[in-house]
Amino acid sequence: MVTESEEGRRDFLLLATSAVGAAGVAGAAWPFIKSWSPSSDVLSQATTEVDISSLAEGQMITVPWQGKPVFVVHRTVTQIELARKDDTKSLPDPAKDADRVKRPEFLVLLALCPHLGCVPQPIGTGNYGGFLCPCHGSHYDTSGRIRQGPSPRNLQVPYYEFKDEKTLVIGKATV
Amino acid sequence: MSKIMEWVDARLPVTALLKSQATEYPTPKNLNYWWNFGSLALFVLIIMIASGLFLAMHYKADANQSFDVVEHIMRDVHFGWLLRYLHANGASFFFVVVYIHILRGMYYGSYRKPREILWWFGVTLFLIMMGTAFMGYVLPWGQMSYWGAAVITNLMSAIPLIGEDLVVWIWGGFAVGDPTLNRFFALHFLLPLVIFGLAILHLWALHAVHSNNPVGIDLDEEKDCIPFHPYYTIKDLYGMGVFLIVFCAVVFFVPNLFLEPDNYIPANPMQTPAHIVPEWYFLPFYAILRSIDFLGPFSKLAGVVAMIGAIAILFILPFLDRSPVRCFRYRPLSRQLFWIFVVDCFLLGWVGYNPADAVTLDGALPLTVVGRTGTAIYFGYFVLLWVITAFDIEKHSPVPKSI
Amino acid sequence: MNIMTTRGRDERAGQTMRLGARVKPAGVWVVVLGLLAVLLPRGGVASEAMHLPKQNWPFVGVFGQFDNAALKRGVQVTVQVCMACHSLKYIKFDRLRQFGFTEQEVKAFAESQGRTKKDAMLSGMDPVLAKDSFGVVPPDLSLITKARKGYEDYVFGILTGYASESDVALARQVMADGHAADGEVREVAATLHLDPNHPEKIAETLKRIADGGNFNKYFPGHFLAMPQPLMDGAVVYADGTENSKVQMARDVVTFLAWAAEPTQTERKALGFNVLLYLVVFTLMLYALKRRIWARVH
Numbered sequence: 001m002v003t004e005s006e007e008g009r010r011d012f013l014l015l016a017t018s019a020v021g022a023a024g025v026a027g028a029a030w031p032f033i034k035s036w037s038p039s040s041d042v043l044s045q046a047t048t049e050v051d052i053s054s055l056a057e058g059q060m061i062t063v064p065w066q067g068k069p070v071f072v073v074h075r076t077v078t079q080i081e082l083a084r085k086d087d088t089k090s091l092p093d094p095a096k097d098a099d100r101v102k103r104p105e106f107l108v109l110l111a112l113c114p115h116l117g118c119v120p121q122p123i124g125t126g127n128y129g130g131f132l133c134p135c136h137g138s139h140y141d142t143s144g145r146i147r148q149g150p151s152p153r154n155l156q157v158p159y160y161e162f163k164d165e166k167t168l169v170i171g172k173a174t175v
Numbered sequence: 176m177s178k179i180m181e182w183v184d185a186r187l188p189v190t191a192l193l194k195s196q197a198t199e200y201p202t203p204k205n206l207n208y209w210w211n212f213g214s215l216a217l218f219v220l221i222i223m224i225a226s227g228l229f230l231a232m233h234y235k236a237d238a239n240q241s242f243d244v245v246e247h248i249m250r251d252v253h254f255g256w257l258l259r260y261l262h263a264n265g266a267s268f269f270f271v272v273v274y275i276h277i278l279r280g281m282y283y284g285s286y287r288k289p290r291e292i293l294w295w296f297g298v299t300l301f302l303i304m305m306g307t308a309f310m311g312y313v314l315p316w317g318q319m320s321y322w323g324a325a326v327i328t329n330l331m332s333a334i335p336l337i338g339e340d341l342v343v344w345i346w347g348g349f350a351v352g353d354p355t356l357n358r359f360f361a362l363h364f365l366l367p368l369v370i371f372g373l374a375i376l377h378l379w380a381l382h383a384v385h386s387n388n389p390v391g392i393d394l395d396e397e398k399d400c401i402p403f404h405p406y407y408t409i410k411d412l413y414g415m416g417v418f419l420i421v422f423c424a425v426v427f428f429v430p431n432l433f434l435e436p437d438n439y440i441p442a443n444p445m446q447t448p449a450h451i452v453p454e455w456y457f458l459p460f461y462a463i464l465r466s467i468d469f470l471g472p473f474s475k476l477a478g479v480v481a482m483i484g485a486i487a488i489l490f491i492l493p494f495l496d497r498s499p500v501r502c503f504r505y506r507p508l509s510r511q512l513f514w515i516f517v518v519d520c521f522l523l524g525w526v527g528y529n530p531a532d533a534v535t536l537d538g539a540l541p542l543t544v545v546g547r548t549g550t551a552i553y554f555g556y557f558v559l560l561w562v563i564t565a566f567d568i569e570k571h572s573p574v575p576k577s578i
Numbered sequence: 579m580n581i582m583t584t585r586g587r588d589e590r591a592g593q594t595m596r597l598g599a600r601v602k603p604a605g606v607w608v609v610v611l612g613l614l615a616v617l618l619p620r621g622g623v624a625s626e627a628m629h630l631p632k633q634n635w636p637f638v639g640v641f642g643q644f645d646n647a648a649l650k651r652g653v654q655v656t657v658q659v660c661m662a663c664h665s666l667k668y669i670k671f672d673r674l675r676q677f678g679f680t681e682q683e684v685k686a687f688a689e690s691q692g693r694t695k696k697d698a699m700l701s702g703m704d705p706v707l708a709k710d711s712f713g714v715v716p717p718d719l720s721l722i723t724k725a726r727k728g729y730e731d732y733v734f735g736i737l738t739g740y741a742s743e744s745d746v747a748l749a750r751q752v753m754a755d756g757h758a759a760d761g762e763v764r765e766v767a768a769t770l771h772l773d774p775n776h777p778e779k780i781a782e783t784l785k786r787i788a789d790g791g792n793f794n795k796y797f798p799g800h801f802l803a804m805p806q807p808l809m810d811g812a813v814v815y816a817d818g819t820e821n822s823k824v825q826m827a828r829d830v831v832t833f834l835a836w837a838a839e840p841t842q843t844e845r846k847a848l849g850f851n852v853l854l855y856l857v858v859f860t861l862m863l864y865a866l867k868r869r870i871w872a873r874v875h
Binding site: 412427 | 640668717720721724725726727729798838839840841844845846848849850852853856857859860863864866867870871874
Binding site: 036 | 225229232233247250251252253254255257258412
C-alpha cells in the first residue's frame, strides 16, 4: 500500500526529475545547435590585413574580406576636397565625409552596391568623380556616397582600424 | 487540448494507439534488467543518427580531403570533437548493447514460437548494422579505414566465377579509392534509416506477440502483466541514465579507447600497417574467417562461407531448439552450452585480435589451432543444442506454472 | 498472507536454481580466462623493439592538466629542432599565442620556416628534398602522439632511445676485425638491450651501427631514417630551464600531445559537468523508479 503522503512526495520527485531531465535534453541539444556556427578556421578569416605602405596616392586596390571585395583607396587631395565640399549638399543618404574615414587619405569601402549587390567600378568612373555601378547605373562620389541612380544607400564602410602606420586591418577579430 | 485531440482522433486514432501500444500496453511484471537492452538499443540508434547527421553536415567524402576534414571537425567545428567521439564510441556501445540483447534472447528462449519473425527481424537488423558500421569505419580514411575496407571487400573475390569482377564493381576502380569512399558514404547515410524502419517492424512483431519473460512461460495478461507506463517507462529511463554515465565517461575521458592508433595516419595505398585488425565487434567473425586455413585453394571461400554462416545460423536457431521449455534457467544442459558459447565468443574475439601467425605456449600451440577449436565450439553450440533437444537428451527441471 | 508465502518460496527456489546456474559458468570463466592469461601469444609481428617504459605525464588522465611552461618550452624545441624536417599542418603559428607568446615571437617562429603567422606550421624543408635525403617524407607531427601504439611514451622513447656515442664506439670497436666474437656479443647485447639468443642478428645490427645506421632501442626493427634529433644543449630555453636531452624530450612530447588534440582540456572540463549531472539525474530516476514500483512489489 502506498500512503497519500508518499504519493505527494512522488509528485514532487516526479516534477523535479522531469525538470532536471528537460534541462538535460536542452543542454544536450546545445552542442548540435552550436556546431552550425562559423568554425574557428572560418572565424580566423574574420579579419584581413592590408599592407598600405606601397599604396601610392591616387591608387586603389581591391582586397577580399570575409569572401567579399573591399576597396582601399589612397585618395588624392582633390578627391578629399571634393568629398568634403559635398558634405553640405542635400544627399539621398546624408553623411559627412569625416564620419566615413578614419584617416582622410584612406577610403575603405565594402565594394557591393546596396542596390542589388554588384561590384562598382574603380574610383573616377562615376559622374561625381567616384564609383559607377555598371549593373543599374548608380553613381557614388569620392566618399562612396550615393549621388545618382537607383541605389537607396551609400556604399557601406566596413569596420577597420590602423594597426600601425603601414598596416590596415579590416574587420573585427572574433577569437 | 482535449478538443484538438478529439479532432485528431476522429481522423487518426492516435490516442487509442498510444494507449494500446504504449501507456497501457500489457508488459510482464517480472522482466529483469536484461530486458532494458532493447530500449537502450533504440536510444543508441537515435544518438547515432543525430550525431551522424550533424557530422555529415561537416564531412566531405573525398579521398584527398576526408582525413583532413575529420581533423577539421575535431579541431575547428564547435563541439565537433564531441559529435565525432559520440559517434565513434556510440558504434562500439551500440554493439555492446545489441550483443547483450541478442544473448538475452538466446538465454531466455525469446526466439522460440511464436516469436520467430520477431527474431528474424532482429537478426536482419544485426546484419545491416554490421554493414553500416563497416562502411562508417571507412569514412575517416585513415590507414585502418583503408586497409579494413581493402581486406573485407577482397573477401568477395572468393565467390567463384564472378568474384573478381564483383570486387572491382564494388570498388568502382582497380583498388579501394575515391569512388569506393563516396558510395560507402551514401550507403552509410541511407542504412541507418533502413535500420530505423526495420526497428519499427521489430517492435510491431514484438507487440503482436508480446514480450517473453525471465520464466519463459506464457503469461496471464490480467494477473501477471502491468501497464508499460509508468512502470517500464521509468525503468527504461533509469537504464538509459546508467548507460549514459558509462558512455559519457568513455566519450569524455578515454575517447580513443576503442580506436586504433593507426587510424590517425592518413590512408596510404602503398603501405599496409604491420598488424591490421577490424573493430573489436567484428573480431569473433574475423577469427572464424581466418580459422579455415586447411582446405588449400578452397580455404578462402570456405572461410567466407563460415563467417557468413556464423550469422546466418541464427536465422534457423528457432528450428534447432526443440525443447518443450523456453528458458534456459530450467534446462541444465542448454545452460552450460550457452555459457561455453559466450566464453567461446570472447575466445574467438581474442584470437581475431592477435596476428594470424602468433603462437602461444612458446610455439607449442599455434593460434590457428585455438581459432579452429573456437570455430568448432561456435557451430557446435547450435548442433548440440539441436541434438540434446531433438532427441530428448536434456531433462529439464520443473518449470513454474505462473510467476 | 498465503500468497505471500508461496511467492517467497518460489523466489527462494528460483534463487537456488540461479545460484546453481552461476557456479558452473563461473568455473568455465576462471579456466578460460586463466588459460588466456597464461597463453598470451608471442611472435607474429610482435617487434624486436624493447618494451616502452611508462612515463608519468601530468596531462594524461581524467584530472590531467597541461603545464603552460612545459608547453612553451615544447614549442621552442618543436620549432627550432623538429620543424627543420617535420610539419604540424593542423596548427597555425598564430595559435601559439595562447601559451603567452607575443606577436613578435610568433612572427619570428613563422619566419624561421619562411612562413607568416597566419600559415599552418609547415616545415621550411621541401618534402621532395626531404625524401631525397632521408628516403622517406618525414611524417607530419600534428597527430603523432595519437597515431602510434604507446602514444606519448612511444614518442618519448624514440627521442631518448638512440644508441649513445659510447654505444656506437663500442660497436665500431667490436666490428673493427670484421666479426663479433661470442663474448663480445653477450657484452654488447646487454648494453643495447638486444636478445642475446640470436648472435647472428646482433652481429648484423652491430655492423649497421658501425656503418652509421640510426639505431634506436625502442623502434620496431631498430633502424630508422631519422638521425638522433635531440642532443644535450640543442636548444637554449628562454626560461633558463636545464636543456638536457630528457628535459627537451619531455617538453616536446607535452606540446605534441597538446597539438594532437587541442580541444582535450575543453573536453575534460565539460565531461566533469556532464557526469555530475548524469549521476544526479540517474539517482533521481532510480528513486522515482523505486517509488513507482513499490506499488507492484
